[in-house]
Amino acid sequence: MIFEGKSLSATLLEEGIAELVFDAQGSVNKFDRQTVSELDQVTEALKNTAGVKAVVVRSAKSTFIVGADITEFTGLFSLSDEEVLAWVKQTSQVFDRFEDLPFPTVAAVNGFALGGGCEMTLACDLRVADTTASIGLPEVKLGLMPGFGGTVRLPRIIGSDNALEWMTTGRDRKADKALAEGAVDAVVAPEALRDAAIAMAKDAAAGNLDWQNRRAAKLAPLSLNANEATMSFSTAKAMVAAQAGKHYPAPHMMVDTVAKAAGLDRDGALALENQGFVTLAKTDAAKAQIGIFLADQLVKGKGKKAAKAATKAVEQVAVLGAGIMGGGIAYQAASKGMPVVMKDIAQPALDLGLNEAAKILGKGMQKGKVDATKMAKTLNNIVPTLEYSTMKNADMVIEAVVENPKVKGIVLKETEQTVADDAIICSNTSTISINQLAENLDKPERFCGMHFFNPVHRMPLVEIIRGEKTSDDTIAAVVAATLKMGKTPIVVNDCPGFLVNRVLFPYFAGFSKLVLDGADFAAVDKVMEKQFGWPMGPAYLLDVVGMDTADHASGVMADGIPERMQKIDNDPVTCLYKAERLGQKNGKGFYDFGTDKRGRPTKNPSDDAYALFAPHCADKRDFDSEEIIARLMIPMANEAIRCLEEGIVGSAAEADMALLYGLGFPPFRGGIFRYIETMGLANFVALADKYADLGPIYQLSDGVREMAAAGKSYFDQA
Structure with a gap:
């Protein structure tokens, strides 16, 4: 035995082949602090063991390594920039030291090799996967970028274009696709994986495979001339701008980092990656998306636990x-x-x-x-x-x-x-x-x-x-x-409307009041879509829901919660319903729906809708985007807080996931409670109080004031 830890071990097989096996105590392998420390220790042990000619890295579980331990991120990222930088730099250097071992290394990949798991395979010289393998760098889905060398090694292995597509989309690759793109060197049946990896390691140790040049390419600048670099990175920037938009900084940071690092060696490129990782770790988007991941795990865990208890x-x-x-x-x-x-x-x-x-x-x-x-x-x-x-x-x-x-x-x-x-x-x-x-x-x-x-x-x-x-x-x-x-x-x-509709209808009420106060519904939609990030603004959403459905449901809500949700006089939704403008289902609502000459769907703000509202509305005026967002989101946030206080929903995390999955709440904001807490509870209280004279849906419960005064978090509650 060369090394034995809690998460991994290493033994020397015949012909000088060492086998490094990841086998954590939990159900999957992941890079928590313990595992990273043990990887550093086993690297030193391998380096100092006589007779080692090559190393095979594999998993004893049905999957390789699922990535970093995300549950550690929340506490870690609350540290200072300097402390986060020190952590990510030290961790990435562990992978560097493994990569620098004085003999060839081969990764045997089964099941998921994601994030840090993928980066472990990239630190090896050669990679063989079985047909169950899925390999990728999904950090972008957490608002982050790879932090253990992924932005440096992957572009130098499969080319910058392919690597940026992998990293900016976060999509993993099945074994055959990874082989075609050069991310792995062979694909075999699951039962043949270990033997194939050992055979590859023996070939490399014998000099039959040129592992030295492969490693050298990972340590050197990218092999792109100036024209190729300009074309590659400008194309990637345009793709990211079109697909990710302005609300998601991570894919933009990845492109910029790889572009700036193109002419640098490994150490210079890794320094840029470390700094980019820290910058992203401190963004609201990363906090929100990590929060979503953890909330999703909580919801899935509750679901599995309940299902396990089912007797029928x-x-x-x-x-x-x-x-x-x-x-x-x-x-x-x-x-x-x-x-x-x-x-x-x-x-x-x-x-x-x-x-x-x-x-x-x-x-x-x-x-x-x-x-x-x-x-x-x-x-x-x-x-x-x-x-x-x-x-x-x-x-x-x-x-x-x-x-x-x-x-x-x-x-x-x-x-x-x-x-x-x-x-x-x-x-x-x-x-x-x-x-x-x-x-x-x-x-x-x-x-x-x-x-x-x-x-x-x-x-x-x-x-x-x-x-x-x-x-x-x-x-x-x-x-x-x-x-x-x-x-x-x-x-x-x-309760009336349960959770999702109960918090949605105050949002609609805030919108209706805004239109009656002279706002242009199309301008409101634009702000809520482009700036806040909803997939549809409130007018468009109402057209999709249908005015008949919305008017009926608002009546149910008014009967159930009369103290806050009384129907609004001359509500634009009711006006449209009475005029038989039902929305998409009959082609006319706030918008007129149709098709252009090519048969593509069209949506245009309706002059008839404007004329219908005019007798009931104040003179048309422009509202700034911050006021539009506040007047729509405070009622939704307020009602969500009341649902949590009343025990309608079990936790802030579940409320966030319900709105994300049921309404399309913008993921980069993390859910309604994450949005409130990103703003800061004290700031939310001050903002709500500013609009309190607009009516009960803007008026806070005593509970939120107490939470704000005590500096508490909704995510700390059991």
Whole structure:
């Protein structure tokens, strides 16, 4: 044994081949501080062991190394710039020392080799992967750039163009693609990986493979002439500007760093990488995106824990109501291999539901993501019916009929009389109280809300709403079924609008008040899209939701929370609804929708909408972007805080993920609570107080004032 630590060990095999094996105590290998320290120790041990002629680096687990330990980042990045720089410099030098070993090194890559795991393979002279391998540098998804030499080594191995595409998109490569691009030297079957790596190491040690020149290229400047460099980096900058935009500094920093380092040797290039990493680590975008990663882990962990506790398996699903939403839900379950009965009272509705599933699959085929077999299997999993009796074998029924409590109540009552005694019944409602709907059932303990978002196949979130009488077993089974359907479940307690719509409607109310005060809705949309970062501004989003749906839901919210959400006099949304301008569904709302001469969709601010609002609005005037953002976001933030204080949602992290997955909250802002805390709670209180005279949706709870005064964080709460 050359070295034995907690995360890795090294032994000497026959013919002078040393085997360095990563095998951390947890489920995966990652570069936490312990592992980095042990890598440095084993490097020194290998260097000082007589008889070592080459080293093979492999994993004892089903995956190579998943990257750095991100849970360490939050504390680490709160240190001073100098301390963060010292850490990243020391860590990257550990990889340098390994790269400088006086004999060839070969990485045997299986499963994921991401981030620091990929950088470990790049520090080796040769790389062999098995067919399960996925290799990449996804740091950009955390608002960061590679920090352990990735920006230096990858461009010198596969060329700057390919390397920048890898790093600025964060997409990993399967083994064959990595081979084609030169990132690995061979691909073998999983069972042959270790032997292939050892054989490659023996060849290199014997001088049959020129590992010295490969290493020399990684230590030298990039082999680009001035014209090639100009073309490469200007193209990369243009691509990043178009795809990432101004809100995401990491990809821009990567291009600049590689460009500036092109003429430098390894040490000079690494110094630039270290500094760029520190700069990004201190950005709000990195804090937000790391927060998203950690929140996503929390949500996934809660989901897995609940699913593990499920005592009832959901094998067969029934969907009641076969419109666009019902068809989308049926498709989602069927596409994951679950048999689905889709029931409606009219054949045209069933046809619509099946057509919705077929349309989604058809688009998938056009993009090459779905083949004929997948399409046939999915459609064959959906059985359309007009009869209740066909649902008798369903383990779970999802009611998705019209958003009307009386209609839903009747359907739920009939359903309970038809299905098995232990079948779970869910309502896909966006606003109606689960406790109210449960009154229609004899066994409310087996009932909960299951709120899907439209379009179902694209939106990751499902809000699972617990009623007062819903059992833990029911929630666990529905969480498990949601995960089986490929969605992210977040469990919330019952209230009007639940979580996502409850925080969305104050945002819409803030927008309506702004328009009535003389703001141009198109200008508001531009600010909220281009500056705040929403995928759609509020007017455009309302057009997509539909004015009929929005007006109805605002009525439900007004009835449920009258102290803050009373309907607004002359609300532009209601004005459009009464004028039968429903939005995209009939081509006219805030915007007029159509197609140009080439058949491409068009969207233009409607003169008719402006004329409709004019009698009710103050004289048109320009609002600065900061005021527009404040007047829309304070009500949303305020309501999110109240939901957390009232126990509607379990944590700030879950609220952030719900808005990210359910509404498309800008990822670079990290979610609604991350946005509040980035601003600073004391600053948020001062900003809200500035607009308090606009009404209750701008007025703070005592809880947030106490949090701000005490200097507390919503993310520190259990």
